[in-house]
Amino acid sequence: SAVISQKPSRDICQRGTSLTIQCQVDSQVTMMFWYRQQPGQSLTLIATANQGSEATYESGFVIDKFPISRPNLTFSTLTVSNMSPEDSSIYLCSVAPLGRGQDMNTEAFFGQGTRLTVV
Amino acid sequence: QQPVQSPQAVILREGEDAVINCSSSKALYSVHWYRQKHGEAPVFLMILLKGGEQKGHEKxxxxxNEKKQQSSLYLTASQLSYSGTYFCGTExxxxGGGNKLTFGTGTQLKVEL
Known part of the structure; x- marks a missing residue:
């Protein structure tokens, strides 16, 4: 299993500013994922972060807006840059445990999420 | 590309059964199922793999169905604690390697007394 600590749990930010969300895992993991979940909606994958390589972004998400760092096998950050009210959402990090090979074949673990409100 | 779930919402009386369906337009390697309660992170329920293997924590x-690219979740004798939003996830x-998880549209389930 994996226990994830995600910070901050919530924040209210001014438009035009940036917020960095941290995700700390209690064990080494191969892959980390960042999702966005708007109220009443499903989880939308923003990007996949592997240690030692650049993050892979999904369609509609770009590095300039959502830069990601993955300095080691237990930590990642997601920055929401130049925020607007449309960025108000819940952001979740998720991990796939190490040692499972290229395929997940096991449950995904989630942080408790960061509830972001942009005013 | 996002898997489509049906129904979108369902209300049950405690003890009743429900089926939630998940359909993908892409070939499936495996299907995950999660339940999310309001304000909480998704919680793992089950993985179904090609070949019929299943891994889960609950009853x-x-x-x-690999050929039809579909999966169904069966909730029997529902309890109040089953309330929440159910998501399927497809790998x-x-x-460059590895798999990512794409979540379905979601099904809101409410169990009442």
Whole structure:
């Protein structure tokens, strides 16, 4: 299993500013994922972060807006840059445990999420 | 590309059964099922793999039809604690290696007394 600590749990930010969300895992993991979940909606994958390589972004998400760092096998950050009210959402990090090979074949673990409100 | 779930919402009386369906337009390697309660992170329920293997933590059953690219989650004798939003997740390969999880549209389930 994996226990994830995600910070901050919530924040209210001014438009035009940036917020960095941290995700700390209690064990080494191969892959980390960042999702966005708007109220009443499903989880939308923003990007996949592997240690030692650049993050892979999904369609509609770009590095300039959502830069990601993955300095080691237990930590990642997601920055929401130049925020607007449309960025108000819940952001979740998720991990796939190490040692499972290229395929997940096991449950995904989630942080408790960061509830972001942009005013 | 996002898997489509049906129904979108369902209300049950405690003890009743429900089926939630998940359909993908892409070939499936495996299907995950999660439940999310309001304000909380998604919680793992089950994985169904090609070949029929299943891994789960609760007394919830599911099926996986690889040819039809569909999966169904079966909730029997529902309890109040079953209330929440259910998501299926499908694994898709990532360029350069590894898989990512794409979540379905979601099904809101409410169990009442």
């Amino acid at each position: 919830i059953s599911a099926s996986f 898709i390969g990532i360029t």
